[in-house]
Amino acid sequence: MPESHDFFVAADPDSTRLRVRDALVREGYIVEDGAQGALRATRGSLGVTLLIGALAGERTFHTRLDVQLMVAPDGSTVARLLRGSGRAVLKGGAIGVARGTRAFEQAANAIHAELARAGVLTDSAPS
Template identity: 70%
Template sequence: MPESHDFFASTSPDQVRATVREALASEGYTVEDGEQGSLRASRGKLGLTLLIGGLANDRTFHTTLAVQIMVTQDGQTVARLLRGSGKSALKGGAIGVSRGNRAFEQAANAIHGRLAATGALTASVPS
């Protein structure tokens, strides 16, 4: 499973940031502004996840993600989706790892879909 996913877009960093914010919010994430224009997203309850672990459903399983917004030398905007620092295995063992992987994949798919729908997506690369 990739640790990050890069989305290349032909629109401004502000437009990409807004589109990514909308995509993550549609997946149930609370999205906050981070340093240097980045975004931090979280969903679920940490305490509940630690208590019931893998029994939490997708929306209540605690997940954190980060998104860095950058501009390439040729002027494309890149939104890099990063896995959060929370250890899914500690939050439900193998089931927790699976839920963490699924949450990352769902977020990547949501961002991809939103950017594609705007016509701005030029490439999408897991890494």
Template identity: 80%
Template structure:
């Protein structure tokens, strides 16, 4: 499973940041601004996840994702989705790993769909 996913976009960083945040919000994440224009998205309850681990459902299993928004040398905006801190295995063993992988994949798909539907996605590269 990739640890990151880069979305190359033909739009300004602010509008990309807004679209990515909207896509993650629709997936149930709480999205906050981070350093240097990054986004931090969290979903679920850390306390509940630590208590019941992998038995938590997709929406209550604690997940954190980070998104860096930057400009590539060719002038395109890049939104890089990164797995956040907090290891899924510690929070639920094999089930936790599967939930973490699924959350990352669902978030990447939601961002891809949002940017493609807007007609601004030029390239999508898992890393």
């Protein structure tokens, strides 16, 4: 299971950040600005998830994702989606891990679709 997903974008970091933010908001995340232009996205309730674990619904299960934006040597932008440090195993055991994986994949797909729709995605790769 990949821990990150890189999106290679033929656009400046600011417009890329806006497109990534929009994609995550449409997926139900609350997106906040992080250090050095990064984004921090959370969805669901940590308290509810810790209380009922795997019984939490798909959108109420607590998920955290981080996005780092970097400029590559060729001047293109790289947006790296990272799994958050949420300890999914403590939030519902194996089912919690599966939910965290599914949420990560859904977010990666949403970002991919948004960047492709805008015509700025040049490549993408999980890692």
